[in-house]
Amino acid sequence: MSRVLFWILLVGLVVLAIRAKLKGLAARQQPPLHEEPREQKPAAQIESMTQCAHCGIHFPASEAVQADGHDYCSPGHVRLPPQ
Ligand SMILES: [Zn+2]
Structure with a gap:
């Protein structure tokens, strides 16, 4: 019975780890969207x-x-x- 609990706990931790990783990737992919105004700065420097x-x-x-x-x-x- 403890083996079943161990595997459930392990699967739960893996799922949490994957979710955290996906959130990290999403957070990394969002900054480029926020950086778009920065790309417009050179135009303002004309x-x-x-x-x-x-x-x-x-x-x-x-x-x-x-x-x-x-x-x-x-x-x-x-x-x-x-x-
Ligand atoms: Zn002149």
């Missing part, structure tokens, strides 16, 4: 463009040389008048 006040060329705003409220493509164009 750099804005600006135009040189002298020659009119478009370039990333982070590379702009700002003077007198205008954006210039290079320090050399800062000295030249806006067109």
